[in-house]
Amino acid sequence: MVGFKTIASHCLLALSIALAACNVHASETAAPSVAIHFSFDRPVDASMAPFFLAAKDGRFAAEHLNVSFTSAAGSPEALARVAAGDSDLALVDINALIRFRDKADTPPLKAVFVLFNSAPYAIVARKSRGIHLLSDLDGKTVGVADRDLSIRLWPALARQNGINVSHVKFFGMSAAVREPVLSAGQVDAVAGFSYLSAVNLRDRGVPADDLAVLRYADYGCEAYGFVVVANPAFAAARPDALKGFVRALIAGINATAKEPARAADEAASHIDDGDRDLELARLRTVLVDNILTDEVRRNGLGGIDPARLERSIDQIAEDFKFRKKPVAGDIFDGRFLPPVESRLIN
Known part of the structure; x- marks a missing residue:
């Protein structure tokens, strides 16, 4: 019985050494990061x-x-x-x-x-300012942040939807005040990303049912x-x-x-x-x-x-x-x- 235990012990030791050698070999041959x-x-x-x-x-x-x-x-x-x-x-x-x-x-x-x-481009507007659809922007003021990318596709979007670009006024501002300016009622809408501006406005206390999120993609923009x-x-x-x-x-x-x-x-x-x-x-x-x-x-x-x-x-x-x-x-x-x-x- 003692001899059997000794043989088993030697076998386990040999197996563990073999496994360790395999692990070392695997680590040496693994692709570097x-x-x-x-x-x-x-x-x-x-x-x-x-x-x-x-x-x-x-x-x-x-x-x-x-x-x-x-x-x-x-x-x-x-x-x-x-x-x-x-x-x-x-x-x-x-x-x-x-x-x-x-x-x-x-x-x-x-x-x-x-x-x-x-693309996440959108005009986010206040329904309480009479804006429910893109065409309602006629005669309205839209806040646009510095270096805003969404506004670069506005001419194509306006043409596709029969909007006279000269009838929409754009008000420049920094991105940091875009949502505060809209929530304070200083503009009728803002240009930006739907998942940023709309969520930020709701977080600032603007009721969700007062927000019109006019996604460019819903009005023919293919970007x-x-x-x-x-x-x-x-x-x-x-x-x-x-x-x-x-x-x-x-x-x-x-x-x-x-x-x-x-x-x-x-x-x-x-x-x-x-x-x-x-x-x-x-x-x-x-x-x-x-x-x-x-x-x-x-x-x-x-x-x-x-x-x-x-x-x-x-x-x-x-x-x-x-x-x-x-x-x-x-x-x-x-x-x-x-x-x-x-x-x-x-």
């Missing part, structure tokens, strides 16, 4: 939750990626960082990318993943919204890392859709004095209106309809003189997307 510097084009809000949830759940680590996040002061700055190689990837407004690419001697930056299938853009040198040198980033982000979006409360908590933890309930309200709006659209449910996350993108470029052209108007292939590169079946919403 690729560092990715990622820039958001604005301060953190709940719409970034899929990125943070992908990080928290180990999705980037599973793809052997070490992702660090920073914020820029707008899409032009984020695009400049990517163009200079200071950031490998960035989240930017695709409509800013389209304009950026038209500059002389600009690197051929392209979007590789669409987060917002529908896509926020996209992940890649530095061309990084995309060429690290295609597998970029594909892994996209896979991890898709997993983050699916997790966000399934557990919005947990996702909002994670986003709020990255915001100074972040309000979990406020961010959850934003996130629910973003998921329904901008990320999980009917088009995405049909065709999967991350891609584009080339014809739609080119129609949206035509709409930009009503307020922007292109040196050479781009086509969809100049703006979007779908080579890093997984197959459609991997991009469908679970």
Whole structure:
């Protein structure tokens, strides 16, 4: 019996040594992590939750990626960082990318993943000021923040809906006072993002039933919204890392859709004095209106309809003189997307 125990002990010891050797070998041969510097084009809000949830759940680590996040002061700055190689990837407004690419001697930056299938552009108005529909803006005053992107597509939207642009007055202001000015009644409406301005106004005490959220997408605007853009040198040198980033982000979006409360908590933890309930309200709006659209449910996350993108470029052209108007292939590169079946919403 003693001899049996001795033999068993030796066998277990040998097995443990063999397993340890396997673990050492696996750690030595595991792919090293690729560092990715990622820039958001604005301060953190709940719409970034899929990125943070992908990080928290180990999705980037599973793809052997070490992702660090920073914020820029707008899409032009984020695009400049990517163009200079200071950031490998960035989240930017695709409509800013389209304009950026038209500059002389600009690197051929392209979007590789669409987060917002529908742009969040909206006019947020007070019904108590007589505004229920877009046509009701005739004769009204709309507050517009500095560097507001939504107003750049206003000429096309007004033409499509038979609105005389000269009959709508625009009042310039800083973004910090946009909602306070509307809630105080100093303007009739403001231009901005639906998931930001509308939720902020409700948080300031403006009754939800007094708000008219006039989403551009509901009035014929075909613009896509926020996209992940890649530095061309990084995309060429690290295609597998970029594909892994996209896979991890898709997993983050699916997790966000399934557990919005947990996702909002994670986003709020990255915001100074972040309000979990406020961010959850934003996130629910973003998921329904901008990320999980009917088009995405049909065709999967991350891609584009080339014809739609080119129609949206035509709409930009009503307020922007292109040196050479781009086509969809100049703006979007779908080579890093997984197959459609991997991009469908679970």
